[in-house]
Amino acid sequence: MENFDTIVVGAGPAGSTAAAYLAKAGKNVLLIDKASFPRDKVCGDALSGKTMKVIRELNLVEEIKKLPHASIRGVLFSSPSGHILKVPFVKSDQNREDGVGYCMRRYHTDNMFFNAAKRFGAKTKEKMLLQNLIFENNKVVGIVALDLNTQEKKEFYAPVIIGADGVNSIVAREVLKQDSNLDSYHSCDAIRQYFSSIKGLSDYIEIHFLDSVQPGYFWIFPLENGTANVGLGLVSAELQKKMKNSKTTLISLFQQAIRENKLLKDRFIEAKALGPITGWRLPFGSKKRKVAGNGWVLVGDAASLVDPFSGEGVGNATISAKLAAQTIIQALEAKDFSEQFLAQYEQMLWQELGPELDTSYKMQQIGKIKFLLDRVIYKAATDEKIRETIANSLASEETKKELLNPLFYLKILL
Numbered sequence: 001m002e003n004f005d006t007i008v009v010g011a012g013p014a015g016s017t018a019a020a021y022l023a024k025a026g027k028n029v030l031l032i033d034k035a036s037f038p039r040d041k042v043c044g045d046a047l048s049g050k051t052m053k054v055i056r057e058l059n060l061v062e063e064i065k066k067l068p069h070a071s072i073r074g075v076l077f078s079s080p081s082g083h084i085l086k087v088p089f090v091k092s093d094q095n096r097e098d099g100v101g102y103c104m105r106r107y108h109t110d111n112m113f114f115n116a117a118k119r120f121g122a123k124t125k126e127k128m129l130l131q132n133l134i135f136e137n138n139k140v141v142g143i144v145a146l147d148l149n150t151q152e153k154k155e156f157y158a159p160v161i162i163g164a165d166g167v168n169s170i171v172a173r174e175v176l177k178q179d180s181n182l183d184s185y186h187s188c189d190a191i192r193q194y195f196s197s198i199k200g201l202s203d204y205i206e207i208h209f210l211d212s213v214q215p216g217y218f219w220i221f222p223l224e225n226g227t228a229n230v231g232l233g234l235v236s237a238e239l240q241k242k243m244k245n246s247k248t249t250l251i252s253l254f255q256q257a258i259r260e261n262k263l264l265k266d267r268f269i270e271a272k273a274l275g276p277i278t279g280w281r282l283p284f285g286s287k288k289r290k291v292a293g294n295g296w297v298l299v300g301d302a303a304s305l306v307d308p309f310s311g312e313g314v315g316n317a318t319i320s321a322k323l324a325a326q327t328i329i330q331a332l333e334a335k336d337f338s339e340q341f342l343a344q345y346e347q348m349l350w351q352e353l354g355p356e357l358d359t360s361y362k363m364q365q366i367g368k369i370k371f372l373l374d375r376v377i378y379k380a381a382t383d384e385k386i387r388e389t390i391a392n393s394l395a396s397e398e399t400k401k402e403l404l405n406p407l408f409y410l411k412i413l414l
Helices: 013-026 048-057 061-067 106-120 169-179 236-246 250-260 314-334 337-364 371-380 384-393 397-402 405-414
Strands: 006-009 031-034 071-072 074-078 084-088 102-103 123-125 130-137 138-145 152-156 161-163 187-196 206-207 216-222 226-236 278-283 294-296
Touching: 006 013, 006 138, 013 031, 013 106, 013 314, 031 106, 048 102, 048 314, 071 216, 084 384, 106 123, 130 152, 130 169, 138 161, 152 384, 161 169, 161 314, 169 294, 187 236, 187 250, 206 278, 216 236, 226 236, 226 250, 294 314, 294 337, 337 397, 371 384, 371 405, 384 397
Parallel strands: 006 031, 006 161, 031 123, 074 206, 161 294
Antiparallel strands: 071 102, 074 084, 130 138, 138 152, 187 226, 187 278, 206 216, 216 226
16 A cells, blocks of 8 residues: 555646646655657647746756647638738747747647656656546545556545546546536547658648638647648537538548638648547636545546647646646645545635636637628738737737627728
8 A cells, every 4th residue: 555645647738737746846746647758649739838847847848849740820810711810929938939939749748748747757657547536424535446567456545636637537427427528519520641752831820711621620739740630620519510410520521621611631641641530529728617625636537628629638738737736735734635625625726727728619619700800800811900910819818719709800890
């Protein structure tokens, strides 16, 4: 029987970040994962400004520069009618030095976070699959995990457990029961495939709003050596309707876009697929989930924190991990692991991420209005002030709120 200050289940960006902050503070942390690292994780692979903020705090920027990546200077949007808008990152963005961001495969990103947690002193156990939580008097006090190498079940104990085990979180299912089920209106299904030799790749990530994928989008995110992450995501409820009404699947939508879309088809004529199409589900933060209780907290996808407009999850995952670690450090000092004490994490989390998630959900709903989406992208391509507002919204939550002001759209329409 092994005892720790905290046990973290899941060593993706959320779990490894939480373990890194806790170990950095001198706490005895166990970090387990069912996989062995490095390992792939299906994702869009772009590193958001929020992700970069945590990466800087953990002194990992130089490590990114050494790993295979693409440097990104902005976002290219296209509208359903084919209008194109290029928006550079603002150079004043503190999270993107000189207006430069990064795209890096999760194979490298997650391994970087995992190794950082180990360097700070977290004890790690790979190929260790969570079986169930251990409860005493309605409080989580430990875990039972299966060693996938030896098939031996082991018990580990800690006064607080962090659930960082993703969209299908076993921790969330154990503590939330039916409330851990995803709402199809507040989740997204997505697929991804790697390609080489796509024509016209630049140092901009590309987001293409297609008629057939609303609310959602088709993306092309540049990677190292002329390769790219290409994918498509659609709100789960909308996909279910398409599957029922016309037998449409994500794969057929994806392949149709590559073959037939006027902006894309010529670019993929000589493109070569570098592997199979893989898929996953994204749990949106537009529907709040309980994320703290007696002896447990949830972070990242286990806490359902993906941005409902951009589909980006790593940034919110690392922010939630940092806030959870801060609360747990206080809980260890106070020797109080009750729901009432750990609720401080929940309050800080929604204070930090709640307004932006609400804004993004409203933007997702606005994005369903095709003529408005067309008009915004068309006008922004020719109007510097509108373009500036959109550019600033990529770095500032306050500016993003301007995109919800009816006057913004009235000016565009008139």
